[in-house]
Every structure is written in C-alpha cells, then in structure tokens.
Amino acid sequence: MANAFVGVDFYDVDSLLSEEERAVRDTVRAWVEEHLMPIIGDAYIEGEFPKQLIPGMADLGFFGANLPEEYGCAGLNNVSYGLIMQELERGDSGIRSFASVQGALVMYPIFAFGSEEQKKHWLPRLASGEEIGCFGLTEPDYGSNPGGMITTAKETTDGWLLNGAKMWITNGSQATVSIIWAKTGAIDDTKSIRGFIVPASTKGYTAKDQKGKLSLRASDTSEIVLQDCLVPKDAILPKSGGIKSPLMCLTQARYGIAWGGIGAAMACYDEALSYSKERIMFGKPIGQTQLQQSRLAEMLTEITKAQLLTLQLGRLKDRGTMTPDQVSLAKRNNINMACEAAREARRLLGANGILAEYHSMRHMANLESVYTYEGTHDMHTLILGQAVTGLPAF
Amino acid sequence: MKIAVCIKRVPDMDLRFAIGAGGKALDPVGLKFDIADFDGYAVEAGLRLVESHGSGEVVVVSIGPTAVQETLRKALGMGAHRAIHLDAAEVPFDGMSIATALAAELKEGGYDLVLFGRMATDSANQTVGPMAAHLMGLPCVTAISKLDIANGRGTAERQLEGATETMEFPMPAVVTIDEGLGRPRLPSLKGIMAAKKKPLEVKPAQLGAANLTVDVIAFPPDRPPGRIIGEGADAVPELIRLLQTEAKVL
Numbered sequence: 245m246a247n248a249f250v251g252v253d254f255y256d257v258d259s260l261l262s263e264e265e266r267a268v269r270d271t272v273r274a275w276v277e278e279h280l281m282p283i284i285g286d287a288y289i290e291g292e293f294p295k296q297l298i299p300g301m302a303d304l305g306f307f308g309a310n311l312p313e314e315y316g317c318a319g320l321n322n323v324s325y326g327l328i329m330q331e332l333e334r335g336d337s338g339i340r341s342f343a344s345v346q347g348a349l350v351m352y353p354i355f356a357f358g359s360e361e362q363k364k365h366w367l368p369r370l371a372s373g374e375e376i377g378c379f380g381l382t383e384p385d386y387g388s389n390p391g392g393m394i395t396t397a398k399e400t401t402d403g404w405l406l407n408g409a410k411m412w413i414t415n416g417s418q419a420t421v422s423i424i425w426a427k428t429g430a431i432d433d434t435k436s437i438r439g440f441i442v443p444a445s446t447k448g449y450t451a452k453d454q455k456g457k458l459s460l461r462a463s464d465t466s467e468i469v470l471q472d473c474l475v476p477k478d479a480i481l482p483k484s485g486g487i488k489s490p491l492m493c494l495t496q497a498r499y500g501i502a503w504g505g506i507g508a509a510m511a512c513y514d515e516a517l518s519y520s521k522e523r524i525m526f527g528k529p530i531g532q533t534q535l536q537q538s539r540l541a542e543m544l545t546e547i548t549k550a551q552l553l554t555l556q557l558g559r560l561k562d563r564g565t566m567t568p569d570q571v572s573l574a575k576r577n578n579i580n581m582a583c584e585a586a587r588e589a590r591r592l593l594g595a596n597g598i599l600a601e602y603h604s605m606r607h608m609a610n611l612e613s614v615y616t617y618e619g620t621h622d623m624h625t626l627i628l629g630q631a632v633t634g635l636p637a638f
Numbered sequence: 639m640k641i642a643v644c645i646k647r648v649p650d651m652d653l654r655f656a657i658g659a660g661g662k663a664l665d666p667v668g669l670k671f672d673i674a675d676f677d678g679y680a681v682e683a684g685l686r687l688v689e690s691h692g693s694g695e696v697v698v699v700s701i702g703p704t705a706v707q708e709t710l711r712k713a714l715g716m717g718a719h720r721a722i723h724l725d726a727a728e729v730p731f732d733g734m735s736i737a738t739a740l741a742a743e744l745k746e747g748g749y750d751l752v753l754f755g756r757m758a759t760d761s762a763n764q765t766v767g768p769m770a771a772h773l774m775g776l777p778c779v780t781a782i783s784k785l786d787i788a789n790g791r792g793t794a795e796r797q798l799e800g801a802t803e804t805m806e807f808p809m810p811a812v813v814t815i816d817e818g819l820g821r822p823r824l825p826s827l828k829g830i831m832a833a834k835k836k837p838l839e840v841k842p843a844q845l846g847a848a849n850l851t852v853d854v855i856a857f858p859p860d861r862p863p864g865r866i867i868g869e870g871a872d873a874v875p876e877l878i879r880l881l882q883t884e885a886k887v888l
Contacts, residue, residue: 247652248652250653250670263708263711264830264831264834267711267712267715267825267830268827268830271824271825271826271827271830274824275824303826304824304826304827305826305827305828306827309827313828313831318826318827318828318830318831319828319831320827320831324827328827
C-alpha cells in the first residue's frame with residue numbers, strides 16, 4: 245500500500261497558513277487516512293454511504309465548523325473550513341458532499357435565516373450528527389433555473405401546506421430533517437420563495453434513492469415528494485426571502501467545493517506520482533518517460549495555482565469581501581482542474597487505473613457530478629461573463 | 639489526580655529525510671514535526687486516567703526552542719489542561735542533561751504520576767524517563783502496556799518476550815508508555831480552538847551538563863543488488879552452488 249498522504253505543497257503554501265489552520269487540516273487528514281481510506285473503495289462499489297463514519301466526523305467537529313461555538317460548532321475561520329473540505333474530498337467527493345450539505349446547506353440557512361429558537365434547537369443537533377439534514381431546492385425541471393420551481397407552500401390556519409417534488413437531493417434518504425424551498429405566492433413570483441424546516445417524519449414527506457448512479461456512489465442522492473405535507477407555522481425560516489436566500493446557501497457550498505476540488509486533484513496526483521516511480525516498463529520507471537512527466541508537471545502546476553487562488557478566496561471570505569462571482573471562478577476552475585487531473589492520473593495508471601483498489605477513477609467519476617452540481621461549469625462561465633460585461637447571457 | 643506528560647517534538651521519520659551538511663544532525667529542510675509517537679500514547683494515557691477518575695489535570699511539558707509550543711498546543715488540543723515550555727535553543731542528545739531540566743521542573747510540582755513515551759522516535763535513547771525518576775527519587779516502570787491506579791498505588795503490565803509482567807508500585811511514580819494503552823486521539827476542531835486559550839507557561843530550561851554528543855550520523859550501506867542467475871531447472875545447480883559458496887547459508 246502507498247505511504248500515508250502528506251499533501252502536495254510545491255510553493256510552501258503551508259507557510260501561508262496559521263498554526264491553527266494547519267492543525268485543523270492535519271486532524272482531518274489523519275482522520276481520512278485512518279477511517280475513510282480503508283473503506284471507501286468498498287463503499288463506492290456497494291453504492292452505500294458509510295453511515296458508520298458520521299459519529300466520528302461529528303465528534304471531531306466537521307459539521308458546520310465555521311459557525312459559532314454558542315451553537316455547538318467549532319467557530320473556525322473560513323480558510324480552516326475550506327481545508328476540512330479539501331481533506332474530505334481527498335478521500336471522496338461523496339463524503340465531502342455529505343459534510344458540505346450538512347454544514348453549508350442545512351446549518352448555514354438555519355443560522356442565517358432562522359429564528360433564535362430554531363438556531364438553538366437545530367444547530368447543536370446537526371453539529372453532533374444527532375440530526376442529518378438535506379437541502380431541497382432543485383426540482384426535476386428546474387436545476388440551473390431554480391427560480392422557476394413549482395413547489396408551493398400555502399399558509400393555512402394549521403400551518404404551511406407543502407406540495408411539490410425535489411430531485412438530486414444529496415443525503416435525501418438518510419436525512420431526518422430537510423430545508424425545503426417553496427413559493428408562498430404566485431408561481432411566477434420568485435420573491436415569494438421561502439425556506440422551511442421539514443422533519444422527514446412529517447406526514448406526506450417521502451424520500452427515495454435515485455438508483456443507477458455511476459458517480460458519487462458512496463453518497464445518497466434522492467428524490468423527495470411533498471404531498472399535502474403540513475408543517476407548523478414556525479417551520480418557516482423567518483429571515484429567508486426570495487431566490488437570493490437559497491443562492492446565498494449555494495455560495496457557501498460552492499466555496500467549500502472549490503477547496504474540495506484541490507483535495508481530489510491532490511489525491512490523484514499523489515497516486516500518479518507514486519505509481520510512476522514504481523511501475524517499470526521497458527526496463528525503467530514510467531516516471532522516467534517524457535510523456536508521464538508531462539502529465540505530472542501539468543497536474544502539479546494546476547494544483548499549485550488552485551491552492552494559491554483558493555487560499556486568497558478564503559482570506560477574502562474571512563475579511564467579509566468575497567463575492568459570489570469570485571466563488572464561481574474558483575469552483576469553475578478547481579473542479580475542471582480536478583477533472584483533468586483525475587483523468588490524466590487514471591491514464592498514467594494504465595490498466596490498473598480502472599480498479600477500485602486505486603483511487604483516480606473513482607475521483608474521475610465523482611468529479612463529473614461535481615462539475616455538474618452546485619452550478620454547472622457552463623453556468624459559472626456565464627456568471628463570470630455577466631460579471632465582466634454586465635450583460636447576462638442566460 | 640495530577641499527571642505530567644513529558645513530550646518531545648520530533649521530525650516525522652516516515653517522510654524522506656537527509657543528513658545535514660555537518661553529518662551530525664538531520665537536514666531540517668522539508669522536515670515535518672510532530673509529537674514523538676510514544677509520547678502521543680503517553681498523552682492519551684494521561685487523558686484517559688484523568689477522565690476515568692473524574693477529576694484532575696494533565697500538564698504537558700516539553701523542552702526546546704519556541705517551535706515546541708506548537709507541539710504543546712497539539713497536546714492541549716487533544717485535551718491536556720495546561721502546558722509548560724522549558725525554553726532551550728536546542729534539545730541536547732544527552733538524556734541526563736534533559737532529565738536534569740525536567741526533574742528540576744517536576745520535582746516540587748505535586749504530580750501523582752509523571753508519564754513519558756518509552757522512547758523518543760528520533761534519538762531512541764530510552765533514558766530520559768528513568769534518569770528523571772532517579773533524579774526525583776521516584777520509582778520508575780518502563781515500557782508499560784497497561785496501567786491502573788487505585789488507592790494510591792499503581793498496577794502496570796509490561797510485555798516481555800512470550801510473557802506479561804505485572805508490576806505494582808507506590809505513587810508518585812514515573813512511568814514510560816508503550817503502545818498498548820490506546821491510540822492517541824486526534825485533536826478535535828473545538829479542541830484546537832480551545833487550546834489557544836489554555837495556559838502555556840514559558841520558563842528557561844535548567845539543562846544539566848551534556849557529556850554525550852553525536853559524532854556522526856550515517857545511513858546504512860546500500861544492500862547489494864539482486865542477481866538473476868538463470869531460469870527454470872537449468873539454474874538450480876548454480877543456485878545451490880552460490881548458496882553454498884557465496885551466501886554460505888547451506
């Protein structure tokens with residue numbers, strides 16, 4: 245087996261991190277090495293999220309780690325939070341997705357748009373893994389265009405009556421609580437979109453696995469149906485309002501995904517580098533050939549650029565000046581970069597590269613989902629195009 | 639229960655390393671540092687003892703330059719209550735020099751137990767624990783794999799070749815820890831944040847005279863390359879001849 249993963253740091257990026265940030269990174273890296281790497285290949289082939297890992301992740305504080313301590317969270321800065329996502333995705337995009345959804349798409353909206361009672365009730369339970377959350381925004385016909393959603397919430401004397409369907413919901417089947425986005429007004433009124441905290445035990449709420457995935461196999465992806473699903477009046481997130489609210493959540497998640505892409509790329513580069521030095525062909529290591537060195541040099545260069553870009557994004561977020569457009573650039577660049585790195589690593593590994601014993605093809609398949617979710621690569625291209633021209637092309 | 643755990647900041651020997659230009663120390667370029675492996679087990683043992691007794695404190699102590707504070711904060715992140723940094727420009731190789739400084743700090747500290755890893759993973763001397771015990775006039779049990787404390791006495795197990803030895807000792811005492819007591823926990827993210835607020839006292843290390851110095855460090859010579867003498871049954875006679883005459887194992 246390969247040696248323990250020690251990261252990729254060609255430009256001494258470590259020296260730009262604080263002691264605390266490095267300590268956080270090291271804890272997550274060690275946890276991934278010890279608990280995730282031995283089981284992830286099997287979990288992927290079985291198509292099962294490794295639920296047994298949840299208590300350990302919660303004990304170490306991986307969920308909502310950048311939210312305040314008063315709600316049972318670790319109160320880390322955003323660079324540390326990003327490093328958690330990087331290390332988790334070094335293991336597997338599905339495991340990072342689980343933590344992203346729990347923290348950025350469930351805990352964050354409760355923190356940002358919830359009442360004090362909602363925060364005090366839900367956040368410690370989500371941080372401890374006692375409750376597992378999911379985020380219901382995307383619908384079968386509304387992915388890149390979430391404002392077009394047709395899920396509705398009608399106010400009645402007894403509470404809010406939800407009707408609709410959500411699709412491609414990470415953690416959906418195992419979630420005990422869901423943040424559901426629905427229109428409270430006319431179907432073309434995006435300003436009427438509000439968030440609701442919906443326990444999975446609510447009558448009329450059903451979730452079922454989406455079968456047949458060839459990517460993110462160690463992650464739950466589900467369809468949620470809401471049929472006359474009645475929740476109390478205080479289930480609404482009082483400070484949510486309009487499509488901007490779920491988009492703010494997505495900015496948080498995309499920020500973590502940008503870091504995650506570096507982790508997946510580092511895993512592939514590390515595996516390819518190690519393999520290139522051990523695999524003998526034509527009497528010498530394949531790492532001694534120009535073609536494979538070209539692959540490695542390209543991967544190393546792109547990883548290093550992404551590390552510096554993303555660290556600066558984190559510093560901007562900690563300073564409070566980060567813009568959604570800047571997040572789009574990082575998500576677009578890093579996930580595309582990781583897709584390329586995974587593909588090149590798999591090719592360098594030759595026939596062995598298609599085995600689950602190695603990691604690059606699993607990352608390669610996972611990253612095709614990451615390329616598409618949380619704003620497709622193409623949508624982020626258009627967001628950047630709009631940002632620099634002022635002219636929307638979508 | 640009041641427990642001191644002495645920890646050393648050492649290079650991660652699992653990574654590739656080189657010998658420095660003078661030939662007396664490792665080249666510091668590219669080295670990553672961490673708590674010495676067995677010292678991590680000692681911190682874990684201390685934390686478990688205090689947790690199982692419901693009260694007490696674990697004090698971590700380390701000697702060295704300012705950088706050792708990072709290692710001390712890692713132990714604080716694991717759950718130790720406070721730290722003492724005995725400041726010294728470098729850590730001498732001579733165990734007695736180190737033990738003198740530790741004994742001066744710990745002797746009047748009122749500790750029930752002083753824990754060490756059974757050896758530091760860089761110098762591998764296995765001397766500092768027993769030497770510090772001697773200087774403090776305390777009993778010392780080395781390389782233990784199990785530890786119980788009850789009624790002011792300790793019971794420890796040591797793994798011998800093919801046997802287990804159980805020892806009893808009065809407290810206070812010095813104990814050096816092998817792996818058996820439980821893997822060191824990772825510092826939780828909350829623990830890392832809390833560590834910044836825990837007390838970390840800095841004092842000059844009162845090192846004893848260093849009578850031992852490293853003369854030279856050298857890597858073992860490369861093993862000679864293997865040789866293929868032929869294939870199939872035709873090669874057997876030559877193989878037997880070489881095993882008899884060259885390798886001299888037959």
